[in-house]
Amino acid sequence: MKKKIISIFITAAMSVSMAAGAFAAEDGADAVNAEVYTSMSEAEKTEYINDNLSVRLQHLSRLVSISSNQALDKMAGEVKAALDDGLTAVEIKEAIYHSGAYCGFTRAAAALDAADEALKALGQDIPYESRITSTEETRYDDGLAVQRFLFGAKRPTIGAVTDDMEESLKLQTLFLSGICFGDFYNRVGLPVYEREFLTLCTIAGNDNCQAQFSSHTGGNLDVGHSKDMLRAAMLCNEDVNGEEKTAIAIDVINANTTELNENPTPERPQPTEAITADYASDSEELLSLMEHFKTDDKENYVGRNIDNATQDILIAATEAVINGTEIPASENKATQVLIDLAVMGAQGGRESELAGKISEGYAAGLTKDNMLAVPLLTAPYNGFPRTLNMRNALSAEIDAAAETAKTTVTMQIGSPVMTINGTQQNIDTEGTAPVVIDNRTLLPVRAFVEAIGGEVAWDDNTYTAALKYDGKEILLTIGSTTAYLDNEANTLDVTPVIINNRTMLPIGFIAESFGFMVEWENSTQTVIITDNTNDEK
16 A cells, blocks of 8 residues: 555544544534634644545645745655655646646746756656647637536636627636636646646635635536545645635635535546647746737737836736845836736735725826736736736726726827726827927817816807806807806916817816816826815815
8 A cells, every 4th residue: 555645643543533523513504614624733634634635636736835835945855755655757747837827937937947956856857848738729729628628517608708898808718718728727747637626726825816716616526526635635735835824725615515526527538649849848838838928918908008118017026026026116106006006916915905006097097908907917927816816806996996986087298099087088089189388288178078077168259168067167268368267257377279170278277177186297298187076175
C-alpha cells in the first residue's frame, strides 16, 4: 500500500470518536461551521486529510497553493515529496502551469521556474515539451466545449456572447472561454476533473474571491468530488494559505447544499496529441499566452479606452502589488484613479471603496469603459478570479452610481467628443470642439446646457441665446459682455462669439449660475463641470 503523505499520530479510538461526534452533524440540514474542522488537533486533521484525500491530490493541491501564495520557499521540499510518492515531473509542472489562470501568469511562471530548479537539483531535469493541444484557430471552440461540459448542465448558455452585451462583459466572456478554458483545461498532462479540483485549490489561495470559489465548489461537487474531499484539501494547505483563508474556504464549501453527487457525468477523454511549440521552458510558454489577451480583444476594447502609456503604468502598479514594491503615482487625476483601480483589483477585498473611486473618475473626466477596461487589462497578472471580482463589482457600482451620481460633463480642447456622466458622445454633428482664444478657453454653450438637461433657444434677429435650466434663465447676446441671469445684469469678461455656427464663451458664469462647479485639468487640457447643487452647506 502506498504510504500516506502525512503521519498519523492518533489512535483508532480517537478517530472513531471524532467521526461519530462532530462530523455526524453533517447529516443534518444545517451546515457545520468551519471551526469544527479548523479547531481540530494536528493529529485529527492528519487523519481527516488522509481519509478523504489521496496522496496524489494532496501533492497536487499543495503545488498550486504554493504557486497561488508565492510560498516559493516550500517548492523544493514539495517537489521532492511529490516525486517520492510517485508523481511525475510532468504532472508536477502541469499542476503549477494550470494555476496560472487562477492566480496570475507571472506568479505561476515564477513557481514553474522554482519547480524546474528543484527538479534539476534532484537530477530530474527534463527538456521542455509542449502540452498544448489546441491551435490558435481551435482554442476558443475547444475551451467553450470544456466550459459547457463542466458547467453547462446548470447554465446551458454559459460562454454565450450576444450583441447587446456590455462591451467589457463581452470581452470577459471571450477571455474565459478562449484563455481560461481553451488555453488551460484542454492540455495534456492532467485529466479535466483533476484540473477542476486544482482550480478550486488555487482560488483558495487568493484573497477575497469567495464568489468564484463558490462557483467552482459547485463544479467540483457536480463532477463527483465530495465535501469531505474539498475540506480535506483546504486543511492540507492550511500552513500555506493561512488560517483565515482556510476557514473562509471551508465555510463556502459547507454552504453548498450538495454533499456528494453520486451520479456524476463520466469524465470526458482528455486530448492526447500536443502541438509543436518552440519555447525554452514551461514558464516561457505560459507567459507567451498573455498575448492572447490582446489577440482575443478583436475590437480593441482595452486599447480604445486606455492608451498605451497609461497601460504600462497600470501594469507596473499591478506588478508592484504582486512584488511588494513601490506603487507608481501620477499627477494626472484621471490616470491616478485608474492606478488606484488597478491596485484595488490586485489587492482584492476593497469593493466597498469603489463607489467613491468611481465618483473621482467621473470628476476627472473618465468614462465607465475607461474604468471597466482596467481589470481586463490586468487580468493576466491577477488571474481570472480577481479579475471577475473586480470587473463585476465595478460594473455593479457604476450602475448604482448612475442612479444617484451628480451630473458631470467634461470637454477637452480640440476634441469634438465630450463625456456626460462617463458616457462619450459627439458635441454635435459639425465636429465642434472647445478652443483657446487670447488665452481664454471657449466652450460650445448649447452642448453643455443640453447635456445637463436644460434648453437653449436662439433668436436670429437679435443674436441672443436664451438658456434655461432648473427654473433659471440666462440671456446672452453675441458681441455683448452683458448677460442677464433672471433679468439681473451681469458683466462677462469675454464676449460670446460664433464659431462654425455655434455660440462659444467661457463656461464659468453659466455653469456657476446653474449650480455647477468648473475645474481645469491642465495636463490633459480638459474642462470638468460637475453638479454642485446637492452639496451640503
